[in-house]
Amino acid sequence: MDTQKKIDALYQDLPEVFSLKNFPQSEDSNWIILSPDNLDFDGLFQELFESQYFAINNITFSEPLFDLSVFGAKIKKPGSPVPLPKGDVTPPPDALAFYLPFHEYYPDKWGIYISLEGIFILAQRLIKLYPTKNLPDIKYFPKIAMHALFYHEAFHSAVESFAAKLELTHMKKIYVTAFNDYYAKTADKDDCLEEALANVKLISKTFDYINNNVSEKTEKYNLLEALLLYVKGNPPGYRKAYDIYTNQQEQEYQLLFIDNLMKYAISSNYRSKEIWTMFTHALTPLIRIDQVCYLINSKSMIWNIVPKHIRSIRYKELIKKLKKLKNIKLQRQGNGSHVIWQSSSGKRIPIPKHTKDIPVGTVMSILKELNLNMSFSQFLSI
Numbered sequence: 001m002d003t004q005k006k007i008d009a010l011y012q013d014l015p016e017v018f019s020l021k022n023f024p025q026s027e028d029s030n031w032i033i034l035s036p037d038n039l040d041f042d043g044l045f046q047e048l049f050e051s052q053y054f055a056i057n058n059i060t061f062s063e064p065l066f067d068l069s070v071f072g073a074k075i076k077k078p079g080s081p082v083p084l085p086k087g088d089v090t091p092p093p094d095a096l097a098f099y100l101p102f103h104e105y106y107p108d109k110w111g112i113y114i115s116l117e118g119i120f121i122l123a124q125r126l127i128k129l130y131p132t133k134n135l136p137d138i139k140y141f142p143k144i145a146m147h148a149l150f151y152h153e154a155f156h157s158a159v160e161s162f163a164a165k166l167e168l169t170h171m172k173k174i175y176v177t178a179f180n181d182y183y184a185k186t187a188d189k190d191d192c193l194e195e196a197l198a199n200v201k202l203i204s205k206t207f208d209y210i211n212n213n214v215s216e217k218t219e220k221y222n223l224l225e226a227l228l229l230y231v232k233g234n235p236p237g238y239r240k241a242y243d244i245y246t247n248q249q250e251q252e253y254q255l256l257f258i259d260n261l262m263k264y265a266i267s268s269n270y271r272s273k274e275i276w277t278m279f280t281h282a283l284t285p286l287i288r289i290d291q292v293c294y295l296i297n298s299k300s301m302i303w304n305i306v307p308k309h310i311r312s313i314r315y316k317e318l319i320k321k322l323k324k325l326k327n328i329k330l331q332r333q334g335n336g337s338h339v340i341w342q343s344s345s346g347k348r349i350p351i352p353k354h355t356k357d358i359p360v361g362t363v364m365s366i367l368k369e370l371n372l373n374m375s376f377s378q379f380l381s382i
Contacts, residue, residue: 003286007102007110010164017167019176023109024100032317032380033113034294034310038357044309045142048120048302076187077180078194079156084121090233092195093152093202096122101160102286103175112153112292117300119145122230129226136219143213144206144223148230150289151205155198157285162258165282166265178265192237193257199231199241200250258282298381307377312357318366319351321382326370343370 011018076082079099084091096118102110122145127135163175186192207224214220232242244253255273262268262276276282296306319341322328326343333339338350349369352358360376367379 003291004107006286007106010168011106014167014171017164017173017175018103018106019173020106021104023105030298030381032296032298033314034296035314035357036290036292036294038310038312038314039294040309040311041142041146042139044116044306045120045123046139047305047309049123049138049142051305076184078159078183079153085235090125090230090235091118091121092234092238093122093149093199094195097149097153099153099156101156101175103160103163112150112157112287113295114146114149114153114292116294116296116306117302118149120302122148125230126223126226129229131222131225136214136216136223140210140214140223144210144227147209147289148202148206148227150292152198152202154205154285154287154289155201155283156194157287158283159194159261161284161286162261162282163265170266174265179261182261182264186237188236190236190240192240193253193260195237196240196244197250197254197257199234199238200245200253203227203231203241203245204250254283303381304377307375307380310360310376310380312359313363313380315351315353315358318358318363321379322366322370324382325372347371 079094079101081098082092082094084095097112097114099112100110104110119142123141126141126145127138159179160175163179166174183192183194186194190196203224206227207220210220210223214223228242228246231245232239234241244250255276258276258279259268259270259273296303300306319328322341326345326347328341328343328349331340331342331348337353339353340348340350342348347370349366351366352362363379364376367374372379
């Protein structure tokens with residue numbers, strides 16, 4: 001059974017454990033959401049790093065990568081975005097990516113969102129922290145940065161998955177109450193084991209990726225050193241991962257973390273934390289790396305380079321923009337998988353809905369049919 005069907009089943013039988021919210025994005029937002037299939041990742045970052053305008057050490061981002069106000073919560077939650085630090089302060093993973101839990105964003109908005117700017121920022125940071133001047137192929141750094149951000153956020157997914165397992169057996173809310181309360185109590189402190197262990201996964205899983213993709217042994221361990229130095233420079237909570245990883249204490253702290261969660265969730269009081277070794281798959285994420293979403297703002301400093309590397313956009317994204325431009329309205333189901341929409345001028349246009357992604361060529365044909373004389377880049381900026 002795939003992940004979505006599992007969550008559907010949970011919602012069907014235990015809707016009371018969910019606390020649903022609207023997706024944190026206004027209708028006039030400039031954010032564009034892309035799936036991995038939408039984007040030529042390698043081509044984009046190759047151009048970014050080859051561009052003189054975006055020369056390494058010559059670009060800074062002083063504004064938050066995400067509009068934090070739309071998240072609304074004053075109490076910090078696991079995986080939620082944090083402000084991008086000013087100056088040369090090391091940004092934690094949650095300033096560059098975030099996780100939306102299915103307990104709040106069911107059915108289709110939950111998941112891991114990674115900023116393309118965030119990948120670029122972390123790649124730059126890793127280059128700066130690389131222990132020698134003899135850098136490996138520059139193409140490795142964006143991919144390593146992307147994997148690092150994914151594995152950090154995937155740990156937040158794993159914690160939510162653990163809560164869901166407990167909700168099935170105890171038939172009550174646990175994630176949006178006890179687990180979130182525990183996180184809020186420890187946030188911004190070195191007691192925040194969720195962020196520490198998420199960064200341990202960032203190190204260990206990303207190093208697995210490095211091991212499988214970088215052939216030179218010296219480069220492998222230099223890249224690991226850069227990752228460790230990045231984590232060591234993170235804010236309180238996140239930075240504790242450096243000591244946990246280098247002292248090989250992941251299992252010890254993971255058992256302590258589970259024990260603390262269980263005390264908050266069900267008031268457990270076992271004599272030994274080792275009892276939780278019985279929970280062999282307690283912290284298993286429900287999301288894969290090919291299920292992430294990339295975010296890019298059309299007002300971003302790197303926006304001008306992005307559109308040419310986009311292969312397709314989402315059906316919902318296309319419809320949202322056409323509503324703004326031509327006030328299109330749904331008419332009826334067309335032949336096969338097409339839906340008939342009508343513009344304010346009365347022009348009817350069939351739009352394919354057989355897939356969630358619409359190729360760029362199809363988008364441009366639709367724009368031509370609606371007499372919209374603009375480039376794909378201009379359309380995305382609407």
